Amino acid sequence: MRYQADDKRYEKMVYNRCGRSGLKLPATSLGLWHNFGDSDDIENARKMVCRAFDLGITHFDLGNNYGPPPGAAEENFGKILSGELGGYRDELVISTKAGYLMWPGPYGEWGSRKYLTASLDQSLKRMGLEYVDIFYSHRPDPDTPLEETMGALDNAVRQGKALYAGISSYPPDMTRRAAEILRDMGTPCLIHQPNYSMLNRWIEDGLLDVLEKEGIGCIPFCPLAQGLLTDKYLKGIPRDSRAAKDGTGLPEDAVTEEVRKKLVSLNDIAGDRGQSLAQMSLAWTLRDSRVTSALIGASRVEQIEQNIAALDKLEFSDDELARIDAILKGK
Template identity: 55%
Template sequence: MSTLPDVDRPHWQADPARFTRQRYPHSGRSGLKLGNIALGLWHNFGGGDDEAMARRVLRRAIDQGIIHLDLANNYGPPPGSAETLLGKVLKQDLAGLRDELIISTKAGYQMGPEPHGDGGSRKYLFTSLDQSLKRLQLDRVDIFYHHRPDPSTPLEETMGALDAIVRSGRALYVGLSNYPAPLLRHAASLLRQLGTPCVIHQPRYNLFDRGPENGLLDALVDEGIGCIPFSPLAQGMLTDRYLDGKIPEGSRASKAGTFLKPEMITDTVLQRVRALQLIAQERGQPLAGMAVRWLMQRPAVCSVLIGASRPSQVDEAIAAARAPALSEAELGAIEAACAL
């Protein structure tokens, strides 16, 4: 049973012991500390979601020592609604806590039909961030990311815009997301020359998606940039939800507008999940927790970005971060299970 205060109490206040519940390693070679676990508002915080539950999740995240809340201009749906919700919660439930929080947002995906409603141009990045700040009811964010590479805009323009945004006071740090290794190295070099180094990179990375191992993690280590993986549970496949091969009602795969499709849950995937589940059981840990703990031991990873639709999922992620490190034997068994 949780010893945390009840997040539903009428006059909620953040737990004074919250900063004892996880560690706060530096992001790469910067002074920025995000915490082992960060909360992403990609899902469950949109205009059509349960606002009361979203508030409960945010309260529990704070009580568990989570300080980093991650957004993007297009998070919702509809786009922008997650930022609007967090802006309200910052003024109400989380009033007085802004200075201890790391708030990040991003721009790079399409936000509108106008010529500068997408991409990496200086015009789009400044306009998008100004709109985000209005929705968040803030005068600055802590981290501003370029969300994805834009081959139609010179990289020098995009990195110059990120540098100018920091110098304007709209953001304290800059990050990149979804950049492949060679482009990340080039972008990091440009930002370093400008005097605004890249401190964090956000790739999709989990036991089933090993793309960052093809040079990206090495680049992050070399450049001194922290890694904060998103989708650590492979959109829910690295849980016990699909072990019987069925799609439970209310699961990620049962909903429209998600990247996880029922046809992705193949016999091979199920075989791997079942093998991983056995390893997790031997550790006395849920599969989801083991998947998070595995990421924490990867090169350059300074934080793991989770999603949560209820407070108990926040508790589970914090428990995973506090679990014993995976042994060499367990890591070997995990690799064998993923190769089935």
Template identity: 60%
Template sequence: MHTADSERYNKLDYVRCGKSGLKLPPLSLGLWHNFGQEDDYEKSKKIVLTAFDNGITHFDLANNYGPPPGAAEQRFGKILREELGRYRDEIVVSTKAGHPMWDGPYGNWGSKKHLKASLDQSLERLGLDYVDIFYTHRPDPETPIEETIQAVSDSVKAGKALYPGISKYKIEGTVKALELFEELGTPLLVHQINYSMLDRTPENLRLWEILKAKGKGAVVFSPLAQGLLTDKYLNGIPEGSRAAREGTFLSRDKITPELLEKIKKLNKLARQRSQTLAQMALQWATRDDCVCSAIVGASRPEQILDSLKFKKAEPFSDEELNKIENILSD
């Protein structure tokens, strides 16, 4: 069994999630990619252990992460069992339900039937009695939100999750979820939402203001915009990249000459700050005190170490923030 680095908690400053008792690392490891059945297990394990040895205590999963669906939870469960089991109380495990998982009318969306069954299956794959955060992965346009929130709340009351979360909810759904969780006696902990320099929806919807007013936290995913805010695409679309593969969320037609020009200007500014573009993008995405953590994926352990360097940079000056605004608005 793995022996963790004794200095791991001296490497990061942990961030309180809203006004709760839970603190999260500024960077969390997401297992959406690179933890599927066909991925190299030893590499997956090294990524997780490197993250934990460097102070990352939050590991973000979902029932459908793989491929195939469920594979990431199985793999992470094996790593917990074989390497990190004695550190379970130092680790925050989150999972979600609400995207397609199994056949039939109950394998998707936000019904009580789906959410309860999905969490039970997740716990079995993970080999755990409870997860720390259980999210409704997306709003269901047909199931009443009262049913969805009740199901998540029931999971907390049953001891199968410590905290409830919502993901990808817009303003109206967020406000309603906040009210319902309060009424049920299981206050919402966190909202997980897409946020980056290239997708500023939470700002545009004034979501940060609403969450802060209620004492809630935000965890952001895709802060690097599926890899666009790295040096990967500065010289075109490399072979084997996400954009080069069919059936991914990042398609070739999204990478326009205008977008590439913005990315190159951002990269130039990052270099002036002695950062990589990815490090600057992570620092920017976590600059608001509502954001307690940013989720990143990794295909190599070295990527985690490189990403963590964003915490060592000087804060943005007003001039630098204005430069970023001008680049993004062009």
């Protein structure tokens, strides 16, 4: 039977305006960094994407290098787009990025106009799309003039290959300059995608202030610290966890006894709120009005359902926030 989206998909999801733009994003967006590669189960991927859409998630975030191998996540998402989601393109916000290594030689990574342009063309082909909604510079390039990188984003928008331009992992001063360059070109910077969670709060030291002043949205990735902010590590390192596997981005030494004790204390607060640690962590990320959406990942449908349930309780009391801060600061 052909997939038919849930008629009530927009009733419970929260949608937030992205900066000062006209675009709204769901409070939780689905990232395809992990679990959508060729070594993963495509049928499970289909189920996750469709269930996410049924629950009101309209934004699906990709990158040219997502897999494995690089490009595989875009290809697999393209199959889902041409199948189950074929009739819903105008209800979707699809983003991709370029910045990390994709092919050998001097034009296969970083931020040159040549690389970004070629990469976007390849991404569109893999997904079977005429345009993406958001095209990101995935990381700052220390050797390419910022004007060239931003010019490539502007060119992608003017060519109709992207509707909006975004940046990821740019520090505050470079973000301010990038926004100025894009604004002068007539293509405002829509959104910034930084790494942000209870355990990684760097964006609070200036970046959020820049985003607010420039009218740029914020969509943190790794709001659960790659699984650390879940109940998985409360008693140590399980064998099937990311910290027990090589090449998954979470080193085993990330789960120290000090970190574990913090997780246990945070979990106690989450329990008092009637939430799981993951749900409270997502709600905490969204506590700041400058944060547009939290980018979640998942390996199964149930995780998506559980994460979206975080939206049922987004408010924090002053006492809860103070207790969380004390735990995070080791007091």
